[in-house]
Amino acid sequence: MTTAVRTHNLRSATKSLVTEAYKVLQQFHPMSLRGLHYQMVSRGVYTNTPANYAKLGRAMTKARESGSIPWNWIVDNLRQTNKPSSWTGLVDFLDTVREAYRKDFWARMPAHIEVFVEKDAMAAALQPATRDYDVALHVIRGYISTSYCWTIASQWRQIEKPVFCYYLGDWDPSGLDLERSLRQKLQLYSVRVAVDSDAMPLDYVDRDDSEKDSFSDNLAFVFGMSAPKGDVFYWQRLGLTKDDFEDFDLLPLRIKRNKRGEFSDKRAKGFVAEHGDKCAELDAVPPDELRSRIENAIQEHIDQDEWERLQRVEQAEQETLESFIGQLPKVKLDSVSDTEGE
Template sequence: MGRQAKTVERLRAAIEALSEHNPMTVRQVYYQLVSRQVIENTRTQYQAVSNLLVDARKTGEIPWTWIEDRLRRPRTVGMWSDLSAFAETARRSYRRDVWATQPQYVEVWLEKDALSGIFEDVLSPYGVTLNVGRGFDGWDSIRNAAARYNAAARYNGRKRRTTVLYFGDFDPSGEDMVRSLRERLYFFNISPKVIKCALTKDDIERYQLPPDFAKKTDTRAAKFIARHGDVSVELDALPASVLRDRLTTEVEKRLDLNAIAKVREREAVEIKRLVALLSAA
């Protein structure tokens, strides 16, 4: 049985979005279709997209590797046949600390685990830590962050500032998370500069992202609506290319890129030595 015209259009848009960036989670693909105004933002539409992506992978129209499930992952134990086989892992894994020569310490905080793949790909070359909150972070996560920032501020006996770049939804909770993060870190006598980089009201207008209504059950809704109006948009709706560019720009303008390049040069020399030692064993 052939697909209906609406289903064909959804599949075409999904393949287009995934061709621009993959892998994505089902949730990411769904919000990309919402932002492109292919579907409405409803639970029924989400399930329809989920079913369509399953069918398209079964028929080979969408590669299995283009869709990922970041929650259901096997916890495997790393093993190697011998030291020479481990040498390749060592080559890929060894990273020299870039923060010893940086004027400030930078971290990125992300509200949505579904987007962490995009963020990890962008941040890895810079050695920037990604903290995924999945909403409001628990106190243990906040305490651990405070310890990291305290150590970073006194790295090698010199003081330097810490900047946290925050990416989250534009809704009552998403807008309040920056305040919450600042206040809870201050409980541990840590006061980094916290900047919300996305999603902003300007992003919604600039990229014409389709809004939803703010959740009235959220205790922060009344204050949010009074300030911004009855509008709510998830970070997932922002085009992946825009999100990558925003993240890259915000990180790079706070780092000494020349210092990182010098660290990478020394790192390459050390990797060759390490691989030679392991391969000869």
């Protein structure tokens, strides 16, 4: 939705920038500003510099304020507002109840699915894929705390079915290392041990790995101790991967070095030895491609016949709820709440 709040007299260069940004956003929204920046770079609109990123930010502010670009096409997930829920009255609350009900289809599916994303800025762009299928999306924001990992793992120990984890993050020394840290903590706290000595507990699993016959061959762990025998834990990186550099013609970022020519990141030496010195941020991959990967991964675990049956059950339950709300005593509930105590 476009809402003009002020008028801007844009210079021709800024108008051209807004036009190019509109083309990208029209195809990929919602996007973070950084994601838009990388798409502009990949299309050759400008080079990847802090000055051009700042210029884009100013142009997007003016474009949205003047009504040229919808406000919700660019999202900012870094800043959040926390406020307890409240309602104007019981009628308002019942409207919320009516809209909030959703049946847990995954309770009847053969697997449990969770998605992890490294960057806060990408969460809003990926949420449509996970929200549509009622799948948890964990935002990591760097190295994850022990407490948070323990909370997730504790929930997994109660699940008597395979757990599939899909991860999306930057392709750079820190990005791969924090993924390793997260996976190893979840592995440890879930009390899992390696199934196959040929599996890859310390490596990263690319999509379409030609050396493996199936996803389950890539990485598998079994529950131990209190978990039911035979349940397994899988991990797969959906993006960013090595193949993405060629598939999307990504402009590689080089690993930073200090004045002496040494790597600034202590993890860089091992990364370069194994993967080369090309890096990229997850934002550089088109968000619709990432959403598609998530959706495809989730759909692999859906029993379609059962899913469609549950949709019919959910519809019937929603109608029952609607009928129940409609049969409540016809009193002015809001008026009662507002006048009580006067």
